[in-house]
Amino acid sequence: xxxxxxxxxxxxxxxxxxxxxxxxxxxxxxxxxxxxxxxxxxxxxxxxxxxxxxxxxxxxxxxxxxxxxxxxxxxxxxxxxxxxxxxxxxxxxxxxxxxxxxxxxxxxxxxxxxxxxxxxxxxxxxxxxxxxxxxxxxxxxxxxxxxxxxxxxxxxxxxxxxxxxxxxxxxxxxxxxxxxxxxxxxxxxxxxxxxxxxxxxxxxxxxxxxxxxxxxxxxxxxxxxxxxxxxxxxxxxxxxxxxxxxxxxxxxxxxxxxxxxxxxxxxxxxxxxxxxxxxxxxxxxxxxxxxxxxxxxxxxxxxxxxxxxxxxxxxxxxxxxxxxx
Numbered sequence: 001x002x003x004x005x006x007x008x009x010x011x012x013x014x015x016x017x018x019x020x021x022x023x024x025x026x027x028x029x030x031x032x033x034x035x036x037x038x039x040x041x042x043x044x045x046x047x048x049x050x051x052x053x054x055x056x057x058x059x060x061x062x063x064x065x066x067x068x069x070x071x072x073x074x075x076x077x078x079x080x081x082x083x084x085x086x087x088x089x090x091x092x093x094x095x096x097x098x099x100x101x102x103x104x105x106x107x108x109x110x111x112x113x114x115x116x117x118x119x120x121x122x123x124x125x126x127x128x129x130x131x132x133x134x135x136x137x138x139x140x141x142x143x144x145x146x147x148x149x150x151x152x153x154x155x156x157x158x159x160x161x162x163x164x165x166x167x168x169x170x171x172x173x174x175x176x177x178x179x180x181x182x183x184x185x186x187x188x189x190x191x192x193x194x195x196x197x198x199x200x201x202x203x204x205x206x207x208x209x210x211x212x213x214x215x216x217x218x219x220x221x222x223x224x225x226x227x228x229x230x231x232x233x234x235x236x237x238x239x240x241x242x243x244x245x246x247x248x249x250x251x252x253x254x255x256x257x258x259x260x261x262x263x264x265x266x267x268x269x270x271x272x273x274x275x276x277x278x279x280x281x282x283x284x285x286x287x288x289x290x291x292x293x294x295x296x297x298x299x300x301x302x303x304x305x306x307x308x309x310x311x312x313x314x315x316x317x318x319x320x321x322x323x324x325x
Contacts, residue, residue: 054286054287054290055090055091055284055285055286056082056284056285056286056287056299056318057188057282057283057284058080058254058282058283058284058299058301058314058315059189059220059254059280059281059282059314059315060078060254060280060281060282060283060301060312060313060314061254061256061276061279061280061281061312061313061314062281062303062310062311062312062313063276063310063311063312063313064308064310064311065309065310065311067272067311068276069275069276069279070303070305070310071094071279073094073281073303073305074092075089075092075283077303077304077305078092078281078283078301078302078303078304079301079302079303079304080283080285080299080300080301080302081299081300081301081302082285082287082288082289082297082298082299082300083289083297083298084298084300085288085289087285087286087287087288088285088286088288089283089284089285090284090285090286091282091283091284091285092281092282092283093281093282093283094281094282095282096130096278096279097130097187097188097189097282098130098131098132098133098134098187098189099129099130099133099134099187099189099190099191099277100133100134100135100150100182100185100186100187100189100190100191101129101133101134101135101136101190101191101192101193102135102136102138102178102181102182102185102190102191102192102193103122103135103136103137103138103156103193103195104138104139104140104144104174104175104178104192104193104194104195104196105118105122105137105138105139105140105160105163105195105196106139106140106169106171106174106194106195106196106197107139107140107141107163107164107165107166107167108140108141108142108165108166108167108168108169108201109165109166109167109168110165110169110197111165111196111197112165113263114197114226114263114266115163115164115165116263117263117264117266117267118160118195118266119157119160119161119163120266120267121195121224121266121267121269121270121271122156122157122160122195122270123157124267124270124271124274125193125270125271125273125274126153126154126156126157126274127153127274128271128274128275129153129274129277129278130278133153133187134150134151134152134185134186134187135148135150135151135152135153135155135156136148136149136150136151136181137156137159137160138174138177138178138181139163140169140170140171140173140174140177141166141167141168141169141170141202142167142168142169142170142202143170143173144170144173144174144177144178146177146181147159147160150184150185150186168201168202169196169199169200169201169202170200170201170202170203171194171196171199171200171203172200172203172205172206172207172210173202173203173204173205174194174203175192175194175210175214175221176205176210176213178192178194179192179213179214179217179219182217182218182219190218190219190220191219191220191221191222191255191277192217192219192220192221192222192255193222193224193273194221194222194223194224195224195225195266196223196224196225197225197226199234199238199239199242207245207249210249211248211249211252214249214252214253215252215296215317215318215319216318216319217253219253220253220254220255220315221249221250221252221253221255222250222255222256222257222258222273223246223247223249223250223255223256223257223258224257224258224260224266224269224270224273225243225246225257225258225259225260226259226260226261226263227259227260227261228261243257243259251313251316252315252316252317253315253316254313254314254315254316255313256313258273287320291320292320292321293320294319294320294321295319295320296317296318296319297317297318297319297320298316298317299314299315299316299317299318301314
């Protein structure tokens, strides 16, 4: 073998070593730490899911005609329609899951007769809620005020004890502020609970603007009020129309408005609400129409039970620009 041939062999051997060493090192790292490889792949997979799947999630309450929760239902009992087209339910669960709950308490002068009962009712609601629920407390008169940031429910009791009823009612502004606060909630399930018996007299935000906000909200709105308005600026017909408007607002989100006949019924109403928030059905579907045009998509949910006509509470739609890309 000539000197040139020997040199060529050495060059090839060194070249092979330089190429093989990084590959062997990389393989040894992968073999030594399979979790890292799995995590990397999981990040890729999760990213792919996030950017290619557009799930619409629904939290649904099913009540009998006496407004008691109906339990024990299965996926086969449910049908979901979007713009009149039946959708395939991809995910279904019955779960007692924690929620992020914003409590908004009316402290205007029209609440004078109800504030003591509201304190006791709030305590009952918290005691019957999920142990891992988180809460904030907001009060309002002319303007909303945050009294307790995200915390455990028991920490809401003390601030409520010293409240006084006075001033006018900025109900719509308070609900809008509550929606804004819910944006930094920790739990996926989000609820806005409003205790008020008054007609809005002071908000800068109008009903139409608030209705649009509720359509875009990822939460359920529940309003607890009185059948009898105690203010002087709204006659019987006016209050009837207000009740209907608040009911429509809540049902947009899959929530409900309750109007009680007497203040002492408030505690029972909130206890019942806490119970049926823990007995909801969760389902999700991928829309058959993947296009996004910024339009409102109407959702309808049917529950098929032989000989029964249950009350179904679910969000009524969404704007398709809210779907993840």
